[in-house]
Amino acid sequence: MTSHPTEDFLKKIADTLEAPGLKEMDDLTALPQWDSLAVLSLIAMFDANYGVNLPAGEIQQAGTVSGLWGLVQGRKGL
Amino acid sequence: MDHTLTIEGYGIRLRPVRMDDAAFIVWLRNLEHVKGRVGDSATDVAQQEQWLKTYFSREGDYYFLVETLGGLMVGAYGIYDKAGKTAVSGRWIIRRDVPAAIPSAILGFNLAFGALGLEELRASTVSTNLPVLSLNRKFGLEQVMIEPGASRIGGKPVDLVHFVLYPKEWAKARERILPLAKQAETQIREWERSQPGTPCVQ
Numbered sequence: 165m166t167s168h169p170t171e172d173f174l175k176k177i178a179d180t181l182e183a184p185g186l187k188e189m190d191d192l193t194a195l196p197q198w199d200s201l202a203v204l205s206l207i208a209m210f211d212a213n214y215g216v217n218l219p220a221g222e223i224q225q226a227g228t229v230s231g232l233w234g235l236v237q238g239r240k241g242l
Numbered sequence: 243m244d245h246t247l248t249i250e251g252y253g254i255r256l257r258p259v260r261m262d263d264a265a266f267i268v269w270l271r272n273l274e275h276v277k278g279r280v281g282d283s284a285t286d287v288a289q290q291e292q293w294l295k296t297y298f299s300r301e302g303d304y305y306f307l308v309e310t311l312g313g314l315m316v317g318a319y320g321i322y323d324k325a326g327k328t329a330v331s332g333r334w335i336i337r338r339d340v341p342a343a344i345p346s347a348i349l350g351f352n353l354a355f356g357a358l359g360l361e362e363l364r365a366s367t368v369s370t371n372l373p374v375l376s377l378n379r380k381f382g383l384e385q386v387m388i389e390p391g392a393s394r395i396g397g398k399p400v401d402l403v404h405f406v407l408y409p410k411e412w413a414k415a416r417e418r419i420l421p422l423a424k425q426a427e428t429q430i431r432e433w434e435r436s437q438p439g440t441p442c443v444q
Contacts, residue, residue: 199373200336200343201380204422207341207429220341220429 169233177229180209188229206232216240243303249353252345252423253430256306256319256353259297263307264290266315270335277396279371280335302329304358308336308346310434316340319350327361329354331407334374340433341426347381348416348423355409362406368393369401382415383407 169177169188178186181202183195192198203223210216216239226232248257259267268290270276271283284290297303302324308317317340320333331350336343354360365383367374379385383405391399 196372197376199376199380200341201377201419201422204341204344204425208422208425211425217428219432220426221339224338 169229173233173236174229176209176213177206177232180205186229190228192226192228192232193224210236214240243300243305244298245304247304247306247353247357249349249357250311251349251352253311253427253434254316254342254345254349255309255311256346256349257309259294259305259307259318261291261294261298263315263318264294266307267294267318270318270337273335273337275338276335279368279374280333280395304353305333306350308342310340310342310430312434314434314437316342316430317346319346321350321354321358321360321363324358324360327359329358329360329363331363331365341429343377344419344423344426345430347377348419351381351407351412351416355412360409362408363412365405365407366392366402367405368395369403375403378403378405380415381407381419382411384411 174186174188178184181195181197183197203220206223207218207220210218214236216236218235218239222235223232226235245258248255265287268284268287271280272285284293297305303320303322304324305320305322306318307315308319309315317336318333321329321331323330331354334347336346351363354363365378367378369388384407386404386406389402389404392402393400
């Protein structure tokens with residue numbers, strides 16, 4: 165397990181949020197396209213690609229790609 | 243308006259607001275993530291009850307409580323100012339820890355263009371409420387204008403962004419959104435099961 169998100173992870177988040185150029189520490193909640201639908205899209209993407217089912221509330225609070233990476237890694241390590 | 247419309251789906255139900263919902267509505271409309279994004283509203287139960295009393299006698303106003311299928315209240319939504327085939331969509335607030343926003347919007351719009359027979363649904367969103375502005379666009383609402391200082395929140399003027407939604411655009415957006423609503427339903431049911439004292443809901 166690495167402490168930083170992989171490039172593939174970052175790309176998947178950027179693709180899901182339709183936010184090209186997204187960086188690891190960008191504030192996700194400041195993106196103009198950040199909304200309930202974006203959160204649900206991430207839930208579906210994590211489920212399909214990483215086999216984890218993250219609660220919407222935890223995704224809302226993750227804040228950054230790095231935060232999401234931590235959530236996914238934490239869930240996979242359970 | 244003392245209406246009887248109810249609709250269920252995706253783990254939630256929209257049902258008519260009742261007088262005994264006043265305390266929940268006050269709590270909901272004064273949540274931290276809501277302040278500054280919706281119009282000023284009652285800050286105590288007595289004020290809210292007074293507002294509801296007037297609402298019950300107002301024609302063309304359909305206010306809904308959003309609850310889980312087991313009856314846990316998670317939000318509110320309204321369709322009001324109905325005049326012929328047009329009305330306003332608003333008063334939409336969902337508590338943050340439950341992903342019921344998308345399901346409630348789907349049910350609300352389905353009611354608007356279904357049971358209520360509307361051909362046009364209008365919405366106005368405070369210009370700083372970025373998540374709802376984003377959702378409006380994804381739901382197929384077309385932005386028609388920005389009205390500077392059109393409303394006051396906390397005593398300060400705020401700009402309103404006005405939108406309109408037509409049945410054809412909603413039908414297209416709905417198809418894209420439905421798979422995610424099913425994802426939300428799973429999480430809503432899990433959230434409901436995690437609440438203390440909640441009976442099992444099939």
